[in-house]
Amino acid sequence: MRLVEAVDWSGLKAPDLAAFERLAEAAFARLPEEFRALCAGVVVRVEDFPDDGTLAEMACESEFDLLGLFRGVGLAQGGGALATGQFPNMVWLYRRPILDYWAEHDESLGHLVTHVLVHEIGHHFGLSDDDMQAIEDAAEA
Template sequence: MSDLATMRAPGLAEIEALAHDAFAALPAEFRALCEGVAIHVDDFPDGETLDEMGCESEFDLLGLFRGVGLAQSGEVETGRMPNAVWLYRRPLLDYWAEHGETLGDLVTHVLVHEIGHHFGLSDDDMARIEAAAESD
C-alpha cells in the first residue's frame, strides 16, 4: 500500500505547530517586536471577515492580521483586542495542493507576510525577513 493511500490532510493542530515552528525560526529581534501578537489557526475565515475583505470565496484568504500595527499603536486603548494573526487551514491546503512549495514554506510565507502588517513593512522587507528565517 502506498503512503498516498493512507495519507490524511494536516489538521488545525498540525498547521498551528508549523506556524509556531516558523515563528521560532524567525530572527530574535523580529520575534521580540511581536510580543503579544497571538497566532490562531481556523479552517476558514468567518463570514464577516470574508465580507470585509471583499472575498468571493472562503478559499480566497490564506491569512489575516488584525490589530493596530506598531507604527500606529501609541497608547493602548481600554477594551482593544490584542493583535493577532489568523492562518486559514483549508485555503492554505488548497493553495499548497496547486503549487510546488512545501506546506512549511507556505505557512512561513503567510505568517511572515501577516506579521509584516503589524510592522507596516513593505513586501520587499517581508521577503528579506523570510529569507533570513529559511537560512537559519
C-alpha cells in the first residue's frame, strides 16, 4: 500500500467573491477564441445568491437551487444591438450554490465554474447540450 501525502486543508478557505470572479474570468479566457468573440457585450456577474425575485420567478425551493442564470435577449431570439432602455445580456454565477454543489460532487471547482458559465452563455446563443459540451471540452484541452 502506498501512502499518499496528506494535504493540509486547515488553512484553506472557500474563495470569496473577488477570487470567484477571477476564477470565472480564467474560465472565460480558456474558452475557444471564436466563442469568446461572439460574447461581446455579455456581462458576467458573480453574486453569493440569486435575489428573492429571481428565486420566486424560477420557482426555486431553496437559494441553493440555482447555480447560474442568463438574462437578456439571446442571439437565437434576434438579440444583437441593444435597444434603447434595454439592459445588456447578463450571465450570473451564484458563488454559494456553486460551492455547495462542488462540495457534493467529484469535480474540480474550475471545471464546474466553466460548465455553468458555458451553459448560461449557451442560452445566449441558443446552443444545444452537445454544442455546449464541445465548447467545454475545447476549454479543458
